[in-house]
Amino acid sequence: MNNTNSIREYQRAVKSIPGGVNSPVRAFKSVGMPPVLIDRAKGSKIWDIDGNEYIDFVSSWGPMILGHAREEIVEAIRKTAEKGTSFGAPTMLETQMAELIVEMMPSVESVRMVNSGTEATMSALRLARGFTKRDKVIKFAGNYHGHADSFLINAGSGAMTFGVPNSPGVTKATAADTLVAPYNDLQAVADLFTAHADEIAAVIVEPAAANMGLVLPQEGFLQGLRELTQKHGALLIFDEVITGFRLARGGAQELYGIMPDLTTMGKIIGGGLPVGAYGGRKDIMEKLAPAGPVYQAGTLSGNPLAMAAGITALTILNENHEIYSALDKKGQQLAAGFRKNIAETGVKAIVNQLGSLLTVFFTNADQVTSYQEAAQCDTEQFARYFKLSLENGIYLAPSQFECAFVSEAHSEDDLNKTIAANRSALQQLTDL
């Protein structure tokens, strides 16, 4: 694989950008090679600046559920841009977006647009604190809710990859208000409620955890959280930045039939442009300024280009429910192919899959259900697998603790090539 241009341009980037990237995981640090720089993408394919073509399973970390540069979305952005790109004033596009989200996401009655998932989660937490007049929050080890201070405690995603689950710069006072429980451990949550009676504003959870690799909620876990929060007067926040509009039209809450009080969203709702949103029960959302006293604002919130791209993406998903069964089938096909390859090559690995999300964990264990189990995976083996996959034309997330994202654009041919590349990579791992 020729990556001369990527190496040269990365070295150049490092001189003016910390670590050469604008988001840590992109630096390929945990797989021990310089990153490839991307030139363009279309449908299921992505091309680097050396002209190498890959089948893309990063999908911009989730937004590109309909594939890259989808014609309707590009056209919506083009048309909207011609009318001006930002006004800092209300537009009808924002109402249209809000109405679509309210229609699609079961528990959302009212919604506020922001610019990223991080902004959505930090604002939702402030709102939960303002509403309940309590300070503490329970989060789960290995769940990632963006990089706001309150959530960078035992966080997943890049934080896990870089071995800094608790970031320097988060004050002791902030950390003291964040209580951490193991994922899938209801008893631990019950114990925290007992120890901190009347202090806990909210429990925030990824309803399917997708930032420590994919870790699924066990039977009764989400329902148990719903009951515990109700019993103790705390709010339940589902972080659906990844799962929203992906696992089902109405996200994980529709799939599992649980109604949280607040939901954070992002990624797919921007159609590939920067966006985030949080919404939920109207009586809670009405506490937000200017309707209520909890302050939150943003110059580019509800940006017309992001709204136009997002409305187009959501409308396609809303009007074509069969997309979800097709995505499920593709996810299952990949998982079945990978599992067969694992069994036949004898590599120590397991596959977690749900709909269009999946992770191959390199582990001796027979399940990964928590941060602790995920953290025991063989990251060096993953790094070798990643490089072999890249050389075979498959662009995966460069970390053991992320997911593969399947999109509507992945064809039968893409899936077959991916399963074959997985087979070849696993075979080579056994030969090493």
Ligand code: HOZ
């Ligand atoms: N937080 C993302 C992974 N879960 C990474 C975003 C990016 O680097 O683009």
